[in-house]
Amino acid sequence: MVYGGKPSTGCYLCRKRKIKCDEARPGCRNCDIYGRPCPGYRPDAVFRNETRKVERLAKKDISSSISESNSSSSSSSSQALTVVDRQHQPSSTLSLHRIADATWENRALCYFFDQYTIADNKDEGLSGHLEYLPPLYARAAEVESTAKGSPAACLRSAVDATALMTLANSSNSPPLMIKARYKYGKALRGLREALASPDSAVKDETFASVMLLSLYEDISGERNGLFSSHTAGFEFLMKLRGEGQLDHRRGRDMFNFAYAHTYVEILALGDKPRHDIDWVMGLLDRNDPIEGLMLAASRISQLFVSMQKAPNPPELATVEQWIETGRRSDDELSQWPLQLPDRWLPLIVYSTAGEPLMVYKCIANAIIWNYYRAARVMLQQLLFSINRTYLSIIKKSGKPDDPSQAGSALDETVLRAVVREMTTDVCNSIPFSLSDVDELGRPTSSLDGKPIRAAQAFGLIWPLWYILSWGLPTEAQFNQIREVLWRIGSTLGIKLALILAREAERMRSEPSAPAVGFSGC
Structure with a gap:
């Protein structure tokens, strides 16, 4: 059975505005942000029965055998994947909270594959997102019965854990969260076994398991502060796989x-990087839009790491070298849009209210552009920090007016202008990125609009976070981006978005609080 949606439990104003309500008591947070008193909620009795039914069914599954027989797992997985394959057909969109005669694991699996796996868009020259995961998972099911403790078994547990947590957050089901955490622990144990073997450590199943566990961490909101516990694993395996x-x-x-x-x-x-992965820079294609952007980000990170390692205060010659490196990186980034095919370029349209909007051929292009804008903001802020260090050294030298030094200083007005331009462009692209408007800037409805997938929303989180924290947003822009992060976290169940929204609020309310990113030289 295809899930048709359950009545909203949000407050009256959030339902009228058609946004996700956080259902806080006595009034919701969205209304407070919106500047209106919360009008309250429907009576609890309207919704209580459905929630108890979901929890009762989940608890029933938990009380049954946690580990199904291998033959049953293989068969049920094949059935689930058969359903999932339909997502790649343009005429089919899954919203699978319920499938007749299916376990909660299979319901979660189908829902997760629908939300987080996206096929290639060959017409636009764009790769998909985790599109290789369903066949890799199916292959793992075939070999798991004869290879306990193998990378295949680890991958199965990692996918199951992430899928269960995805559905648990979407349906607000604590019993499913318990099952997800059980599978997560099982996947971690399997990963340790796989990493202990040189042959198993380099397999795709092992690498994919780390990817899934990092995604689980973001969906569940269980990072170590803002840092992922799986980054070191990524660095180690990228180096090991060569x-x-x-x-x-x-x-x-x-x-x-x-x-x-x-x-x-x-x-x-x-x-700070734990392993040297700069060797890969020579293997990336700078003419490929995505890999070219990755190269630019790598050069920015090299500059940042160089600043971290330098003595404090650094020598003047070193700072001048940083400035020159930063200028070259900024020139490279500014040339990136000029190398894109026309179909990748944004268009400026106007909303029904006359506001400028940026639209694209597809949401994937909007996400890539926002990573580009975030990278430019990062670099401008880095250059701003370097320039302040440079001016401080010149001032201490007693020769602040030395003509020989004037050419090295940066124009901070220009740096701020670039940051504000990138911030405005990100904000203008948000309605299209969330599928709130179409390619012509017209509002979409629930009937004719294409709802954003969780994978697409996941791609928006970090660029939005950086713009929110470092992009010099106006008050209106700050509130706009913060509300988007709350929406992603509450509607699509990606708890990392809620954590980052709270952190941005903390930084804005406490100007003296230490920032997470660049902190100067």
Whole structure:
């Protein structure tokens, strides 16, 4: 049975505005942000029976055998994957909370594959998201019965854990969360066994397991603060797998996922790399839009790491070298849009209210553009920090007016202008990125609009977070982005978005609080 949706339990104003309500008592947070008193909720009795039914069914499954027989698992997985394969047909969209005669594991599996796996868009030259996971999972089911403790068994547990947590958050079911955590622990034990063997450690199933466990961490909101506990694993396995992982499509897609994850930690959170993966820069194609952007992010991170390692205060010659490196990186980034095919370029349209909007051929393009804008903001802020260090050294030298030094200083007005331009462009692209408007800027309805998938929303989180924290947003822009993060976290169940929204609020309310990203030289 296809899930048709349950009545909203949100407050009257949130339901009228058609946004996800956090259902706080006595009044919801969205109404407070909106500047209106919360009008309250429907009587609890309207919804109580359905919630208890969901929990009763989940508890019934938990009380049954946790581990199904291998033959049953293989058969049921094949049935689930048969249903999931339909998602790749344009005429079919799954919203699978309920499938007749299916276990909660299979319901969760179908729902997760629908929300987080996206096929290639060959017409646009875009790779998909985790599109290789369903066949890899099916293959793992075939070998698991003869290879307990293998990478295949680890992958199965990692996928099951992530799928159960995805459905648990979507349906607000604590019993499913318990099952998800049980599977997560099982996957961690399997991963330790796989990493203990040199042959198993380099397999795609092992690498994919780390990817799934990191995704689980973000969906459940169980990071170590803002840092992922799986970043070190990504760095180790990328190095261990070597150049050969880039020789085939699946390996390259996995690498891109891990590479982006690693550099988010470095650039957005100020983490330090544990393993040298700069060797891969020579293998990336700078003419490919996505890999060219990855190269630019790598050079920014090299500059940032160089600043972290330098003595405090650094020498003047070193700072001048940083400025020159930063300028070259900014020139490279500014050229990135000029190399894109026309179908990748954004268009400016106007909403029914006359507001400028940026629209694209597809949401994937909007996500990539927002990563580009976030990278430019990161670099401008880094250059701003370097320039302040440079001016401080010049001032202490007693020669602040030395003409020989004037050419090295940066124009901070220009830096701020670029940051504000990127921030505005990100905000103008949000309605399209969330499928709230179509390619012409017209509002979409629940009937004719294409709802955003969780994988697409997941791709928006880090660029929005960085713009929110470092993009010099106006008050209106700050509230707009913060509300989007709350919406992603509450509607699609990606708890990381809620954590980042709260952290941004903390940073804004406490200007003296230490920032997570760049902190100067």
